[in-house]
Amino acid sequence: MANRQVDPITLSVVRGVLETTQREMTLALEKTARSSVFNLAHDYSTALFNHTPEMILQGQDIPIHLGSLIPAMKSVANFFEGDIHEGDLILHNDPAYGGSHIIDTCMYYPVFYEGELVFWTVCKGHLTDIGGPVPAGYNPEAKEIFAEGLRIPPIKLWDKGVPRDDIMNMLLTNMRARRDQEGDFNALIGACQVGARNLTALMDKYGKDVVQDCIAELLEMANAHMNGLISQVPDGTYSGTAILEDAGHGFGDFDITATVTIKGDSCHIEIESPPQIPYFINSYEGNSYSGVYLGLMMFAQLPPPYNEGLYRNVTVDMGKKGTLCNAQSPAPHMNCTTTPMETLTDAVRLAFEQAAPDKVSASWGHANGCNIAGWDSRHDEEYVTMVLASIISGAGATASQDGWHACGPECCFGALTSGDIEMLEHSYPIIIHEYGLMEDSGGAGKFRGGSGTRWAVEPLDTDMTLVTFGEGRRIPAMGAAGAKSEMVHKKVGRLEITRDGETQIITDNVIETIKPGEIAANLNPGGGGFGNPFERDPLKVVEDVRNGLVSIEGARLDYGVIIADADTLTIDEAATAAARAAA
Amino acid sequence: MRTQYRLGIDAGGTFTDFILADKKGSTQIFKVLSTPTEPTKAIKNGLALITEETGLTAQEIVSNSDLCINGTTVGLNALITHTGAKTGLIATKGHEDSIEIRLGHKEDGYRYDPDYPPATMLVPRHLRKGVSERVISDGTVKTPINEEDVRAACRYFIAEGVESVAISFVWSVLHPDHENRAAEIVREMMPDVRLTVGNQLYPQVREYTRTSTAIVNAYLAPILQRYVEAIDAYFRELGSQHPVRYFQSNGGLALGKVVSDQSVYAINSGPASAPQAALDVAEPWGDKNIITCDMGGTSFDITLTKDGQANVNKNIDFLRYRIGIPMIQVETLGAGGGSIGWIDSMGLMQMGPQSAGSEPGPACYGQGGENPTTTDANLVLGYLNADGLVGGRLPLDVDKARAAIKANLADPLGISIEKAAYGMFTIVNNNMVNAIRRVSVERGYDPRDFVLMGAGGATGAHITALAREMGISKVLISKLASGLCAYGQIISDVKYNYMAPAPIRLEGGAAAKKLDDLFTSLEARGRVDLAGDGFAEDRISIRRSLDMRYVGQVHECTVEIDPFEVTEATIEDIKAAFHARHKELYTYDEPHNAVEIVNVESTIAGHVDKPERMKIAAGKGAHETLKGTRPMVFNADGIAQDTPVYDGSAMGAGDTLHGPAVIEEVTTTIVVEPGWTVSLHDTGVYVVTADAAAAQDQSVQQKELAEV
Secondary structure (H helix, E strand, O other): OOOOOOOHHHHHHHHHHHHHHHHHHHHHHHHHOOOHHHHOOOOEEEEEEEOOOOEEEEOOOOHHHOOOHHHHHHHHHHHOOOOOOOOOEEEEOOHHHOOOOOOEEEEEEEEEEOOEEEEEEEEEEEOOOOOOOOOOOOOOOOOOHHHOOOOOOOEEEEEOOEEOHHHHHHHHHOOOOHHHHHHHHHHHHHHHHHHHHHHHHHHHHHOHHHHHHHHHHHHHHHHHHHHHHHHOOOOEEEEEEEEEOOOOOOOOOEEEEEEEEEEOOEEEEEEEOOEOOOOOOOOOHHHHHHHHHHHHHHHHOOOOOEOHHHHOOEEEEOOOOOEOOEOOOOOOOHHHHOOOHHHHHHHHHHHHHHHOHHHOOOOOOOOEEEEEEEEEOOOOEEEEEEEHHHOOOOOOOOOOOOOOOOOOOOOOOOOOOOOOHHHHHHHOOEEEEEEEEOOOOOOOOOEOOOOOEEEEEEEOOOOEEEEEEEOOOOOOOOOEOOOOOOOHHHOOOEEEEEEOOEEEEEOOOOEEEEOOOOEEEEEOOOOOOEOOHHHOOHHHHHHHHHOOOOOHHHHHHHHOOOEOOOOOOOEOHHHHHHHHHHO | OOOOEEEEEEEOOOEEEEEEEEOOOOEEEEEEEOOOOOHHHHHHHHHHHHHHHHOOOHHHHHHOEEEEEEEOOHHHHHHHHOOOOOEEEEEEOOOOOHHHHHHHOOOOOOOOOOOOOOOOOOOOHHHEEEEOOEEOOOOOEEEOOOHHHHHHHHHHHHHHOOOEEEEEOOOOOOOOHHHHHHHHHHHHHOOOOEEEEHHHHOOOOOHHHHHHHHHHHHHHHHHHHHHHHHHHHHHHHOOOOOOOEEEOOOOOEEEHHHHHHOHHHHOOOHHHHHHHHHHHHHHHHOOOOEEEEEEOOOOEEEEEEEOOEEOEEOOEEEOOEEEOOOEEOOEEEOOOOOEEEEEOOOOOEEEEEEEOOOOOOOHHHOOOOOOOEHHHHHHHOOOOOOOOEHHHOEOOOHHHHHHHHHHHHHHHHOOOHHHHHHHHHHHHHHHHHHHHHHHOHHHOOOHHHOEEEEEOOOHHHOHHHHHHHHOOOEEEEEOOHHHHHHHHHHOOOEEEEEEEEEEEEOOHHHHHHHHHHHHHHHHHHHHHHHHHOOOOHHHEEEEEEEEEEEOOOOOOEEEEEOOOOOOOOOHHHHHHHHHHHHHHHHOOOOOOOOEEEEEEEEEEEEOOOOOOOOOOOEOOOHHHHEEEEEEEEOOOOOOEEEEEEEEHHHOOEOOEEEOOEEEEOOOOEEEEOOOEEEEEOOOOEEEEEEOHHHHHHHHHHHHHHHHO
């Protein structure tokens, strides 16, 4: 136990108040935001920082933002050092200053108490548009970041309490669906205010010094906890390599390698990735932290809340500047929060699998989704959005159970919600013909991976621009502990466009125009399995067949279970025993 | 009341409470153990107990009661234990999986937990059958219904022995014909099956919510039907002159037929009567802003009433199932007398949510429990009488409580047992305070504008501490506190909710007309239903609510209005109410931006006469009821001071005392912290108020606390 400076009871109470504060910020943001990407996908994060600035509390946010707020906050505070005043409000999105991708815009609100900077309340959210040539920001044809949208270095949106309406107008003038973007900026600002209000009340009650002492202690306790977990891993160097598939750039598949060195209670993670490429999958350092921390969290399996103390003894080297996981301007990057982040996470997870085999689960299906845009003739206005229901993949199986169906992608880990299909059809001029699980999509294993989903859409009465992003269309989610699948083509994602009765299968990232009467179906991969599928209880396989999650052919190929009668689903015991013995 | 008695029966998880009110203003509470596997048995046992204690036979009471009211947990239990009916779903082809996809979400707090299982499917995938048909967002038909698909589904259900069927199609709320036609086919092919039709049960936009609500309803309907039939028959046998009323989670009563058809309304009814009880208890003071806290052995339930209207939840996850229908908001926290104190992996002291339950129970029960619990802390602090709870029927062992706290908390943290006990008390109170924020601050309300009301047996020990933490200056505790929910049920009105989808932008005369027609038709249906149930026009009241948002927002906020004619002019009032509510909730509004409605609802209530209030004779002064003193701890320093203990059952109206003190009632103990004054009102309510000077000292005291 850490060396206490403070009353243990007050400490518990302060922790509770910090947690409640973050929860209330989140609610304010979620309930008022326009962008379905942040109020349904929960593609936002709210965090509290102290004056240094060190992250003192982050809740159960989307893993995409697990690490990226930390370097961003430090970069922003550094930029305005000596010029931070009560009533300032800072806006920023640029990855060159620690941001993730530019469509994630971030507000930083300094909280002063008795004239002194004590805290920052910080909110970040994925807008529906950030300007640039392609609606919703994802541009598979971009060769540079400049072709993706508006870069915003740290700027003051409020200056000593005075809103700079000219700046806000400049920003909104450059963005599509202005009303929605304006509403989302308001939501972010509102959430920062809620946080500041609560922190001020906390200091009123206990005094600034007591609160700060408690926070210092909480950071130390988190540090001690993570150190304890790391100490349980034998000293040594462990390495994992994951393959990032070529989703249309033509440069081929890439290896991303993570090397984890454990020495006592410290952990050093080194990333090696190929040189950056003129395609939207480069990840700047801030975003890469999230990928690494998610891999770490799959090992640590900690419940929320989190603070920066967890990472004090975890050092990360993202590799050379100018590489895929440590990109620099002008590398295009919009897809980075899913691709290559998920492959980076897999590499870290694989390294930890060597280090602590009992603590690791299978990979989740990677994101491969759609953005849509066009004209809504019902209200005579433009629309643009990322479609969350188009990226719902299966979760990886764990050492104790099957993966959850429809819970991914990996970079979200169940944090997002996909939105009600009636609300989507109400908000956008589309018809969703299908949103369901897919047979044989879960990775085979003693514990089966969760099923992926198929989402099929038709525009209501006007042409729709559809942009795809991500990967996982050739390489399925990785299994763990000896899991393997035969029917690989059922476990990967793809886009299927049906025009005049002809279906075209597309595995690259594309910009397509879909007309009324045409249907675009986006398939998302299942999760990886855990353990040898031939050890799965045949009765569980039959239950999956009854429920349409595994086909009769899948039972035979993936699980070595031979079903003799398709109606009664009786097992041919002898044939099953033979098939399983032959493996 | 036209007859002699009114009988209320509230079946809880552990106890079934009986409340018998008679015309002359006496109200009595009786408790028997619940019998979850055979719910009617507890009712028979309870009536036998009443006979034993009052000499009145079950027949005498029931045949002479104007209302017999039943709050039941049979639906809740079936949902918790997954023992509902075998259920099939008929859905739009392509959308059979929405209840398993669950919007793609894993519950917060379990993100990296490898062992947290998915929610159990009430309808497994093979019993979810798709039908080719499609209505689109403007209510027009894109694909006509394929009736053969419905028949094929029925044939499969028959072969599988399905007992209950839910039908839920996309956009059925804008064009119910397809669902209604499918229902006809199911009735024809499966005449004995229970049937739930989405657009009839929950006519609101949101397919996932509607389908999930319909499934929960279908899953519980046969269970509720069997229960209601058994209860109705039993009460008829006893000579009941009126149908039994059942309490619903919307805070109102309903006929048995309604509860067995709309069983989803019955799932969390128990605590939903607290707001009604609170308003009644507080009526002599005219308080209409009330937060109720009900602490039992394992949980702590909170409700909030603002301007006389209880907070309502719609579209929430309940026991991991999405339920749309309006339910009284009950925030439940795992913080009861049995909640266990422990040190987490980071080294922080925590209280709950794990509970020692009643077996083995707190360490001080001496039944083998070794974990320190809230009750153990309260005993060590001197708040509870070691002679025992429940009038001495359950003696408490202080040494066991001290040993448990020492071993698990005080020694590891390096502090004294008393300090650790006061820490447990403080932390559990803070957990409750954070939960109270969910019904207040998160709903845009400042808790300091509310009165705090105690309910349940264990709340009394914490109530002044909670009020202090929240900055609340007035607390009410009824002598009926331990059975407050049962009391709330017997004074509740009959209440039904009528809903309609209304995806319209709030602009212009046409929109106003559409909205006005909608409300008028919903309320006409309500009036017919209540008139059929014997309510005259002057006993019917209406509340309207609209789920509204700025165009482009994804979530709505609910705005409540009185019934008035909706015109182009009054639309502005509705908008103004929305802007105000948005600002109250989220710190800002956008008066220049377009506003739209998604769903509307009218709540129609039929008023029921209230029984007479309890009357307490004037007392001779609190000093007459002083039982003695006990050392008690009221500070973080853990130092005890001798504190007076009063006998609540001997106190009379007007008796007044000052904290620190403890009032012992038979089923509860009220701890009055320093700085509070208590006086017993002649309606049997303890009125606890913060002394003005004490309020001043509060912040000082808290700073001291932080520095110890």
